[in-house]
Amino acid sequence: METKYPVMQVRLVRRRKSRCNVLKGACPYCGKTHTHSAGRGSAPRLGHRVSHCRRKTSQDRGYILKWDGVIGKK
């Protein structure tokens, strides 16, 4: 059986100082904003991630990061 993961819509935030971009989005589990590394390349690293929830819920299996080309400032 295939495991289904929820999708987390993210925006890309470029960081000038560290060169390492981040992805930010609202968590499908807890609703809070979580930040994940996007890697150093021009194309952000997407796919499945372990959730960053402070309090893990029982249905928490992580989520799939989805980016539609939105670039944010924060």
Ligand SMILES: [Zn+2]
């Ligand atoms: Zn969360």
